[in-house]
Amino acid sequence: MAQETIFSKIIRREIPADILYQDDLVTAFRDVNPQAPTHILIIPNRIIPTVNDVTEEDEPALGRLFTVAAKLAADEGIDENGYRLIVNCNRDGGQEVYHLHMHLLGGRRLGPMLVRRD
Numbered sequence: 307m308a309q310e311t312i313f314s315k316i317i318r319r320e321i322p323a324d325i326l327y328q329d330d331l332v333t334a335f336r337d338v339n340p341q342a343p344t345h346i347l348i349i350p351n352r353i354i355p356t357v358n359d360v361t362e363e364d365e366p367a368l369g370r371l372f373t374v375a376a377k378l379a380a381d382e383g384i385d386e387n388g389y390r391l392i393v394n395c396n397r398d399g400g401q402e403v404y405h406l407h408m409h410l411l412g413g414r415r416l417g418p419m420l421v422r423r424d
């Protein structure tokens with residue numbers, strides 16, 4: 307069994323979160339520390355710790371992440387101007403919560419994709 311994170315509690319609505327969408331496969335809610343005017347996390351309901359743990363079984367849920375991202379981008383009015391979808395993996399990817407999640411970021415020009423720090 308994969309280790310639960312705070313995101314499991316959000317899925318079960320045991321702690322508060324601004325949930326924008328939920329179905330049998332995925333849940334979407336606003337990031338508590340937004341990096342852009344729109345910053346939404348879209349996550350599979352089943353715990354998949356990282357992209358490294360993805361299996362073929364997860365394909366329906368992972369496909370749904372994109373369907374919901376497109377819907378929420380339209381709902382937020384950022385679909386025409388554009389947005390960025392990010393999935394971080396492990397330390398070098400900057401992953402902090404080990405429950406796979408897609409970031410939907412938009413509402414301003416996001417700038418270059420990567421900032422060099424070395």
Ligand code: 5GP
Nearest residue numbers: 312323335336337338339394400401402403
């Ligand atoms: P990561 O760095 O793992 O890709 O992103 C984790 C994201 O989860 C961060 O952007 C962080 O702000 C967000 N986050 C962490 N804890 C919570 C929480 O309890 N509620 C919400 N809504 N977002 C959280």
